[in-house]
Every structure is written in C-alpha cells, then in structure tokens.
Amino acid sequence: MNYRVIIIGAGIVGLSIARVLSRYENIEILVIDKNPDVGWGVSKANTSIIHPCHEEDPEKHPLRTKLCIEGHNTWYEWVKELDIPSRWPGEIIVATNEVEYNVLKHYIELARRNSVPGVRLVEGEELFEFEPVINRNSIAGLYAPSAGTIDPIQACIALAENAADNNVKFVLGEKVIDIVVEDKKVKGVITDKNKYEAEIVINAAGLYADEIARMVGINDYEIRPRRGQYILFDRTVRPKPDKIIHTAPTPKTKGVYILKTTEDSLLIGPTAEDLPIDQKEATYTTNDGIKFVLENAKKIINQIPPMSHVIRTFAGLRPEPPDGNYILRFHEEPWGFFEAAGIRSPGLTAAPAIANYIKNLISQHIDLIPKKKWIHTRRRITNFLKLDMNDRNKLIEKDSRYGKIVCQCMGISEAEIIEAIGRMRKIGVKEITFDGIKFRTHSMYGRCQGIFCRPLISLIVAREVGIKPWKITLKGTNSFYGIGFVKELFLKR
Ligand SMILES: Cc1cc2nc3c(=O)[nH]c(=O)nc-3n(C[C@H](O)[C@H](O)[C@H](O)COP(=O)(O)OP(=O)(O)OC[C@H]3O[C@@H](n4cnc5c(N)ncnc54)[C@H](O)[C@@H]3O)c2cc1C
Numbered sequence: 001m002n003y004r005v006i007i008i009g010a011g012i013v014g015l016s017i018a019r020v021l022s023r024y025e026n027i028e029i030l031v032i033d034k035n036p037d038v039g040w041g042v043s044k045a046n047t048s049i050i051h052p053c054h055e056e057d058p059e060k061h062p063l064r065t066k067l068c069i070e071g072h073n074t075w076y077e078w079v080k081e082l083d084i085p086s087r088w089p090g091e092i093i094v095a096t097n098e099v100e101y102n103v104l105k106h107y108i109e110l111a112r113r114n115s116v117p118g119v120r121l122v123e124g125e126e127l128f129e130f131e132p133v134i135n136r137n138s139i140a141g142l143y144a145p146s147a148g149t150i151d152p153i154q155a156c157i158a159l160a161e162n163a164a165d166n167n168v169k170f171v172l173g174e175k176v177i178d179i180v181v182e183d184k185k186v187k188g189v190i191t192d193k194n195k196y197e198a199e200i201v202i203n204a205a206g207l208y209a210d211e212i213a214r215m216v217g218i219n220d221y222e223i224r225p226r227r228g229q230y231i232l233f234d235r236t237v238r239p240k241p242d243k244i245i246h247t248a249p250t251p252k253t254k255g256v257y258i259l260k261t262t263e264d265s266l267l268i269g270p271t272a273e274d275l276p277i278d279q280k281e282a283t284y285t286t287n288d289g290i291k292f293v294l295e296n297a298k299k300i301i302n303q304i305p306p307m308s309h310v311i312r313t314f315a316g317l318r319p320e321p322p323d324g325n326y327i328l329r330f331h332e333e334p335w336g337f338f339e340a341a342g343i344r345s346p347g348l349t350a351a352p353a354i355a356n357y358i359k360n361l362i363s364q365h366i367d368l369i370p371k372k373k374w375i376h377t378r379r380r381i382t383n384f385l386k387l388d389m390n391d392r393n394k395l396i397e398k399d400s401r402y403g404k405i406v407c408q409c410m411g412i413s414e415a416e417i418i419e420a421i422g423r424m425r426k427i428g429v430k431e432i433t434f435d436g437i438k439f440r441t442h443s444m445y446g447r448c449q450g451i452f453c454r455p456l457i458s459l460i461v462a463r464e465v466g467i468k469p470w471k472i473t474l475k476g477t478n479s480f481y482g483i484g485f486v487k488e489l490f491l492k493r
Helices: 012-021 062-082 098-113 125-130 152-165 206-214 287-300 347-363 389-398 414-426 434-441 454-465 487-491
Strands: 003-008 027-033 091-095 120-123 140-144 148-150 169-172 176-182 185-191 195-197 200-203 224-233 244-247 257-260 266-269 310-320 327-331 337-341 405-407
Touching: 003 012, 003 185, 012 027, 012 152, 012 337, 012 347, 027 152, 062 148, 062 152, 062 347, 091 098, 091 125, 098 120, 098 140, 120 125, 125 140, 148 152, 152 169, 152 414, 152 434, 185 200, 200 206, 206 310, 206 337, 224 287, 244 287, 266 287, 327 347, 337 347, 405 414, 405 454, 414 434, 414 454, 434 454
Parallel strands: 003 027, 003 200, 027 169, 091 244, 200 337
Antiparallel strands: 091 140, 120 140, 176 185, 185 195, 224 266, 224 310, 244 257, 257 266, 327 337
C-alpha cells in the first residue's frame, strides 16, 4: 500500500525527515510551511554549531544526548553529499575563574561518557598559542576538536532541493489551521488556502508544534520561546578566531560564542532570554541583549572589532519544551500522528538523527520499501568569484551573465541570481523574495547589506519573473522594499 505523508514545517527537522523518508518508494511526501520559503523559522537564526556533544548530560537527557552524537556524525556525510558550506575547526570553552574551571572538568567527564573524541584541557601558554585572541586573564580552555559550523539556511535549502529531486513535494506560504481526524485516524490537513489528504501527519512545526498538537486534541506540552541575540561583523574585521570559542555554559545556555562563520564573517552571541509564550515572533534585538553579548565576549577575547564594522544584529527563538527533552512520538489516537517537537538546541546538530528516529518510529507501523534508485547528492550554486581564472573564463564563454557581477561585496554574478530563481521555483517557492535570493547566493550578505546590489537584483528578478520591481518583497507578504515606482507606496496611503 502507498501512504501519503504530510510534514508540517520546512525547518531543519522537517526537511531532514523529508530527505530520510524520500528513500522509500511506498510513501508520497508533502512538506507544508506557512513561510514562502524553506528554513525561515528557528532554523535560519542560530549559532550554527555542529556540537561535539560533550555538553549533553546522558542522565538528564538520554535521548537528546544520543541524537546529538548520532546527528553530529551524520553531518560529516551530509555536508559532503549535499555540498553544504561547513568548517570543522574544533571549539574551546574558556574558563576565567575557578568555578568555570570546574565546569570544564565536568565536561571532560561528560565527554568520556559520551565517547566524544579528543576532548582535553588546554592550560598555560598553550591556550594562547592555540587561539591568540583569547584573553590573557583566562585560566584554562576545554578543547573539543570535532566541533564544526555549517551554514544552517543553506543546509535547509540543500535538504529541500535534494528531497525535491527525490519526488518530495512542497506547499509553501500556506498555514496549517486544522488537522482532519476521522474514525480516530488522521486523514489530512487544512491550510488557510487548501485541504490535503494524508494517512500520516508529522508535526515538525518548531515554536508552534504545541498549537499543531492541540489540533488533534493533544494538550500535554507547551513550547516556550527563548530568545538568542547576535552581532554579525563584516568579513574584513581582524582578529578573528580560527577555532570556535565560547564562555562556560550554564544550565540554561551553552554560553556566548565567538566564531568565524562559513562565509568568513565574525559572529558573536547569543543571549538566552525566556520570553512569555505569546512572544513567538519576538525576533527583535534589544540594547540590553547586545550589551550582554558584548560584555560576555569581552571576558574571553582580547579585542572586539569596532562597532562600525557590525553589518547586522539579529535574534532567533529557541523552541523550549517543558523539561528540555525532545518530544518524538507516535500517537495511536489519532493514528498516524507523529511528533518531532520541542527541538531546542542542539537541534541543528541532532536533526539528521531525529529524522532517522522518526523514520524508525514510522517503520514500526507501516512497511517502508526502499527505493531502487535514490539521489543522494546535490550541488550548491557555483560561486563565480571562488573559481580560478581558467574556470571563470570557461563559465563566461558558456554564459556571459557570469561576467556581470551584481553584488560587489560578495562577488555574486547575474547568472547566480538567475540560477537561484530557478532553484526556488523547483522546490515550489511561489514568491521570489530578496531573502530567498540572499540565502541562496549570499548576495546582499556583505558590508552594504544590499544597499547597492538590491536595485540591480530587483531588475533581474522583475525581468525573469515578469513582475514590477517594486512588487518584489524582502520576505513575503507586505514586506515591500519599494524599489522602482516608490511613489506608488505613498499613493496607497
Ligand atoms: C539562538 C539559538 C541558537 C541555537 N544554536 C544552535 C547551535 O549552535 N547548534 C544546534 O545544534 N542547534 C542550535 N539551535 C537549535 C536549532 O536552531 C533548532 O533546534 C532547530 O532549528 C529547530 O528546527 P525545527 O525544524 O524544529 O524548527 P523551525 O526551523 O522553526 O521549523 C518549523 C517550521 O514550521 C513552520 N510552521 C509552524 N507552524 C506552522 C503552521 N501552522 N503551518 C505551516 N507551517 C508551520 C514554521 O514556519 C517553520 O518553518 C539554536 C537555536 C536558537 C534559537
């Protein structure tokens, strides 16, 4: 028998599940997300660390620890198969006093229990040789060589493209408002625009998983938002640590990180602020939050770049389950309802393992038949400026639009923008947005944050999509940028 599966949520968790399930031929998969594009929920704004998992306590959170370790190991494969930008420099937790030093010792013990390789104390001069940016007041560091960082939104895009290559379908820009249940079984979902039938519904709705659960009468948990604020510095700032460094974790947070992103920018953050449950969209930054991040970073590094080099500040919201445990389960009633909810940190790390866990849960209830042919690779958009001269010339000969650089800060060509539009359409993005193009090409990511290139990009999108430039939005409904006939915006008032 063929089964129809609906995954609610195109975040790192829903998309990982889609990739893993796309290996089976007797299921048809539909991913639904309320945002116009994939990965625009929690998954796009986080610290981006693939954690070594020596900070997970197997006694307090056994399943989370197990999935963190498995997920970490799977990412080594996935970044290669899906061509996701990644760096694996290792991380150092820096202790500045005796209390923090004891925290490091505790993590050595957890590393031993979780079999995390190579974790060791680094003391004295070795610490400063390891990372010259570390503050001389620091007394020790805990080095974990297996830590890495990936580009989380590129990871979402890569997973979605790979899933689409394997016949997964997407409905983007539709909000699930109800789940159809008949005879104690799920029968499908209702969105604000359509109705879709399915025998299996998987709740991977991030911050809103509790609301989705309530649609089928499950009311035993709440997801609370815990905000994390960040400062992002320009790629040109110096010094930048090569290794990922961070302050000693507390029971609430893994600390404030200082790291070089996969795009070579300097990222500092996050805070950990518990917000009221009705603040699930509060992704704004605050003066206090930014101050906290800077003060904590200053404790462990000797130089913060001047604030004139900040290109943006941003915030993400962790979806906190009641006791820190992931909610991964199958429901007999209504039959066919699965949950991957409360996926707080280290959810990015654990996502591939969560997907596998959900696949195993499903296979306890239906027979999954592996496909004979499954596409396991996908390539990212070629960045013209990262190629050598020979390859650049070859590309320009094939397509002269590679020779037209539209984003000067990041060196992105017209051909890359056009390819991004094509790729968005392929996964069912109905509205081509500036953010969609930005996340795929890294245009508008640089120092000018799109001030110079956005008008050029808007003309390319307008031409390719057949709309007026001023109709293009930053991130969907009502986020007009106002390029072109800007008077129209005023006339409407
Ligand atoms: C500040 C911060 C720092 C973090 N740092 C790290 C880190 O360094 N390493 C790490 O491993 N993890 C980290 N995490 C955790 C990680 O980001 C999350 O665990 C992960 O992104 C959660 O993914 P998700 O798919 O569950 O949620 P989301 O990405 O939010 O996906 C859920 C999707 O569901 C959609 N949705 C919701 N309701 C509906 C509806 N009614 N209809 C249709 N669609 C709906 C949303 O639009 C969203 O796209 C961090 C998180 C934060 C916030």
